[in-house]
Amino acid sequence: ETGVTQSPTHLIKTRGQQVTLRCSSQSGHNTVSWYQQALGQGPQFIFQYYREEENGRGNFPPRFSGLQFPNYSSELNVNALELDDSALYLCASSLVSGSPETQYFGPGTRLLVL
Amino acid sequence: AQSVTQLDSQVPVFEEAPVELRCNYSSSVSVYLFWYVQYPNQGLQLLLKYLSGSTLVKGINGFEAEFNKSQTSFHLRKPSVHISDTAEYFCAVSVLTGTYKYIFGTGTRLKVLA
Numbered sequence: 285e286t287g288v289t290q291s292p293t294h295l296i297k298t299r300g301q302q303v304t305l306r307c308s309s310q311s312g313h314n315t316v317s318w319y320q321q322a323l324g325q326g327p328q329f330i331f332q333y334y335r336e337e338e339n340g341r342g343n344f345p346p347r348f349s350g351l352q353f354p355n356y357s358s359e360l361n362v363n364a365l366e367l368d369d370s371a372l373y374l375c376a377s378s379l380v381s382g383s384p385e386t387q388y389f390g391p392g393t394r395l396l397v398l
Numbered sequence: 399a400q401s402v403t404q405l406d407s408q409v410p411v412f413e414e415a416p417v418e419l420r421c422n423y424s425s426s427v428s429v430y431l432f433w434y435v436q437y438p439n440q441g442l443q444l445l446l447k448y449l450s451g452s453t454l455v456k457g458i459n460g461f462e463a464e465f466n467k468s469q470t471s472f473h474l475r476k477p478s479v480h481i482s483d484t485a486e487y488f489c490a491v492s493v494l495t496g497t498y499k500y501i502f503g504t505g506t507r508l509k510v511l512a
Contacts, residue, residue, distance in 0.1 A: 290441075317499065319500075324505075326505050327442070328502070329500060332499060340499055376442075384430035384449060384494075385498070388444075389434075389443070
């Protein structure tokens with residue numbers, strides 16, 4: 285059983301650019317959640333996908349969007365990057381969406397916006 | 399609205415001494431409680447969770463936590479810490495707001511001193 289993986293590990297972009305971050309969920313998990321962790325802060329919920337549909341969203345603007353694919357992989361897309369988007373982005377997978385199941389986190393992608 | 403408070407941003411403790419990391423939450427609905435650990439440059443790893451039942455929960459690496467509903471607390475304890483326990487510890491609540499999502503505290507940095 286493989287764990288949650290994310291790519292790339294690090295990324296540098298400039299303000300106004302677009303970025304795509306990728307996540308491969310743990311095998312069999314049908315739910316993926318994305319979190320933003322700013323330096324010195326706890327992770328903040330961005331959104332969750334369940335069976336390829338968005339299933340909840342945190343307080344993030346529409347320029348944060350996502351996709352989930354049938355093979356358990358998912359993407360986080362951020363358009364029109366801002367300096368404050370610099371953070372560690374974590375994805376977490378879990379088995380079901382209708383109960384407080386344990387979420388399994390990947391190692392994260394560290395994004396720096398210049 | 400739900401929230402999680404970790405009052406101690408840093409906790410230094412000598413090796414083999416006991417430690418308690420404090421977590422208080424605020425919620426008007428039933429919550430499910432988690433403690434995660436984050437080692438440098440890594441994702442989050444589940445230490446333990448409380449969903450229901452016994453209020454004393456035992457986790458990995460010798461950690462335990464006690465759910466106290468009247469005090470809305472879920473403090474994490476370890477009777478004897480090791481150097482390898484040096485890490486960031488996050489308390490989180492899982493609440494149902496359309497979907498189950500985690501709300502994290504700001505974290506407590508545990509530094510174990512030799």
